[in-house]
Amino acid sequence: MEGEGPSLPLPLLADAPPEEARPWSPAVVLRIGGGWLVWKAVREGRPWWWALAGCAVLAAYGFVPTLQPIDDFGRLYAVYGGVFIGMSFAWGRVFDGVPVDMGDAVGSAICLVGIAVILFWPRQG
Numbered sequence: 093m094e095g096e097g098p099s100l101p102l103p104l105l106a107d108a109p110p111e112e113a114r115p116w117s118p119a120v121v122l123r124i125g126g127g128w129l130v131w132k133a134v135r136e137g138r139p140w141w142w143a144l145a146g147c148a149v150l151a152a153y154g155f156v157p158t159l160q161p162i163d164d165f166g167r168l169y170a171v172y173g174g175v176f177i178g179m180s181f182a183w184g185r186v187f188d189g190v191p192v193d194m195g196d197a198v199g200s201a202i203c204l205v206g207i208a209v210i211l212f213w214p215r216q217g
Contacts, residue, residue, distance in 0.1 A: 118156050119153060119156040119157065119172060119175075120175065120176065120179045122149050122150070122152055122153035122156060123150065123153045123172075123176060124176060124179060124180055124183045125146075125149055125183075126146045126147070126148075126149030126150035126152075126153055127146065127150065128146070128183065128187065129142045129143065129145050129146030129149060130142070130143050130146035130147065130150070131146075132146075133146065157169070157172065167210060170210055171207050171210050171211060173203075174203040174204065174206050174207040174210075175203075175207065177199065177200055177203045178200035178203060178204065181196045181197075181200060
């Protein structure tokens with residue numbers, strides 16, 4: 093109807109085709125894993141080659157975002173940042189045994205809401 097404005101259907105994350113979600117997993121492993129290797133070498137005295145391996149992994153990570161269907165670099169990296177926040181807590185729990193507290197969980201949930209807003213906000217053109 094005239095004057096009511098556009099209908100704003102919001103797709104669910106579960107509605108995304110599986111092929112669109114595939115590049116996210118390697119991105120998480122490469123970025124967090126590469127950073128973790130460098131951290132372990134520099135901050136915790138692991139062998140120097142851990143840092144070198146971490147740098148190589150991070151360099152490989154640089155290519156993964158180009159596989160995403162999102163055409164806007166800034167928007168893509170903003171969404172990646174939200175994903176990486178929650179996954180960093182999971183990585184720390186699994187690989188370093190660091191417990192996730194309520195603040196970590198709530199903050200990650202807020203980031204997921206932000207990701208949904210960024211991805212599914214209706215845009216012109």
